[in-house]
Amino acid sequence: MRPVACHNHNLTMDGVDLSAIAAKAGTPCYVYSAATILENFRAYDVAFGDTPHTICYAVKANGNLALLRLLAQAGSGFDIVSGGELFRVLKAGGDPAKVVFSGVGKTAAEVEEALAAGVGYFNCESEPELALIDSLAARRGANARVALRVNPDVEADTHAHISTGRLAHKFGVDIGEAEAVYVRARRHENLSLEGVSCHIGSNVMQPGALMEAADRVLDLVARLRAQGFHIRNVDFGGGLGVQYRPEDAAPAIGEYIGALRSRIEGTDLHAMVEPGRSIVGAAGVLLARVLYRKNTGGKEFVIVDAAMTDQIRPALYDAYHEVLPLRQSGRGKLTVDVVGPVCETGDFLARGRELAEVLPGDLLAVCTAGAYGFVQASTYNARPRVAEVLVENGCWRVVRKRETYADLIRGEEPEKE
Ligand SMILES: *Cc1c(COP(=O)(O)O)cnc(C)c1O
DSSP: OOOEEEETTEEEETTEEHHHHHHHHOSSEEEEEHHHHHHHHHHHHHHHTTSOEEEEEEGGGOOOHHHHHHHHHTTOEEEESSHHHHHHHHHTTOOGGGEEEOOTTOOHHHHHHHHHHTOSEEEEOSHHHHHHHHHHHHHHTOOEEEEEEEEOOOOOOSOGGGBOOSTTSSSSEETTTHHHHHHHHTTOTTEEEEEEEOOOBSSBOOHHHHHHHHHHHHHHHHHHHHTTOOOOEEEOOOOBOOOOSTTOOOOOHHHHHHHHHHHHTTTTOEEEEOOSHHHHGGGEEEEEEEEEEEEETTEEEEEESOOTTTOOHHHHHOOOOOEEESBOOOOOEEEEEEEOSSSSTTOEEEEEEEEEOOOTTOEEEEOSOSSSSGGGOOOGGGOOOOEEEEEETTEEEEEEOOOOHHHHTTTTSOOOO
């Protein structure tokens, strides 16, 4: 569900007027709905029912501390891909035992931090990584619980940059070689080989691909168990898509989890999932103000104060985000490109889009911007990163201040004596 609605010609989020937020917090800014985030988390939780499970929210989708706190308090675990994300989760009061550490390039320092924090699981992506974790665990006299991330070789049917489940991708261990890897890993005395994990890509709109991956992983689990491995845990990864275009049919969380559940019932396996986008994607909008209108080369441009530095998905993945004026004006529609101030032709938020005519000073909402938005922001063109706002219980508050020029040069100036 999207939290944005129209009341008396004004766009609101959970009943809070978005124009009022823009007026006080300034633009551009991200605004997130706490209610939608919790609703999505609970949809996962409820669908699992009494099947033992842990939902590990993928921090990389949106790592704001206020959001992590919200999810930690709701009982969520976390999927992390760096020491920095571990730092965020611990700051937010997340339970380290419910953390899984994923990623193809964990450094020794990051593994040390994760062992010290007592993270629940390492999802390992190569044999040298297994050896590293084993040796660092041995040095601490500890045992690390590991799952091998296997690559099930299925097509996720999503954008090439966010598809990860084919053998040609850098992620995981070829599922055909996984058994041999588990057997060789038996010599690592400080590893507990208790899990199998996978993740085939992001924004998957057809749950069929996810189910095919799940089936292959469960086959592997059965084979490993037959060889005497005590596999207790299966991690199905994240990847469920969300509705970006009005005509998109996003898979329902409950149906997807129901299908997973039916496959593991009676196996005494503990299920894990790592959803990111499907928890926070629909919960956020990016607010921007129109600076100028311009017609050049027969094209109508709407130049706004938000840019690819704030929201790179259109430039990076050719992504579509619905753009809505915050006030319905009754003006006629025009076909426009909505572009930012950055000196790059790729700096656009929407192209060739039908939009009710807007004028300088008007406000726009870039919808479904809660996932992979702020987290990919940069300060290119010396643009301070924007503010983030959380709407909760009919109120709103800034949960990350807009950066200042001083923030831009932090660490560049010689230390004062
Ligand atoms: C990115 C990622 C996720 C989250 O993917 P979503 O599409 O946002 O649900 C989960 N697990 C791993 C290992 C990832 O890299």
